Amino acid sequence: MTQIINNSTPGKERTRLSKAIVIAIREFMRQTKPDQQSKDIVAFVILALEQISTGIDLSVAAWEKRGYWVKADKYRMEWQWTAVTADKLNSALKKQNWREIAPIMLDIISQFSSIKVSNQHRMGKPWHNAYEGYIKSH
Numbered sequence: 001m002t003q004i005i006n007n008s009t010p011g012k013e014r015t016r017l018s019k020a021i022v023i024a025i026r027e028f029m030r031q032t033k034p035d036q037q038s039k040d041i042v043a044f045v046i047l048a049l050e051q052i053s054t055g056i057d058l059s060v061a062a063w064e065k066r067g068y069w070v071k072a073d074k075y076r077m078e079w080q081w082t083a084v085t086a087d088k089l090n091s092a093l094k095k096q097n098w099r100e101i102a103p104i105m106l107d108i109i110s111q112f113s114s115i116k117v118s119n120q121h122r123m124g125k126p127w128h129n130a131y132e133g134y135i136k137s138h
Contacts (some may be wrong), residue, residue: 010055017048019117020073020126024048025109027127034098036131042093043103044127045108047058054085064104090138 021044028041056079060072085108092100117123 010058011116014052014055014059017052018112018115019121020123021045021048021108022112022115022117023121023123024127025105027125028105029109034096037127038098039093039131040129041107042089044130045105046086046093047091047130047134047137049082049089049108053083053086056082085111093134094138 024041024044028038031038055078060075062068063075066095086106089101089104089108092104
């Protein structure tokens with residue numbers, strides 16, 4: 001048997017998801033009225049934020065092993081907003097409250113303001129059919 005090497009770290013995954021969220025929110029803001037794609041985009045953002053949130057504990061585990069408690073706590077506090085925002089967005093999506101969803105999406109994009117994604121990115125549409133996965137997991 002050969003050894004399986006996992007190149008994906010929580011940090012790399014967080015960066016990839018952050019860029020995908022930025023792309024998704026850009027597309028969401030271009031829409032004039034809510035449709036199925038809007039649901040897919042919002043569902044994708046919720047799932048991505050939840051995945052980022054769960055990856056934070058994996059990221060700080062190495063620091064805690066070495067006793068860097070302050071650094072670990074600071075990092076957790078820096079990313080704490082992801083779980084809170086995912087819950088807010090989840091609640092708004094379940095009610096189909098688009099007037100509540102739009103400002104939450106603006107808050108999210110402001111959190112990722114330092115992330116630069118080219119218009120010629122190669123990520124495609126990561127939100128495609130995300131609503132189906134969201135319904136199954138929530």
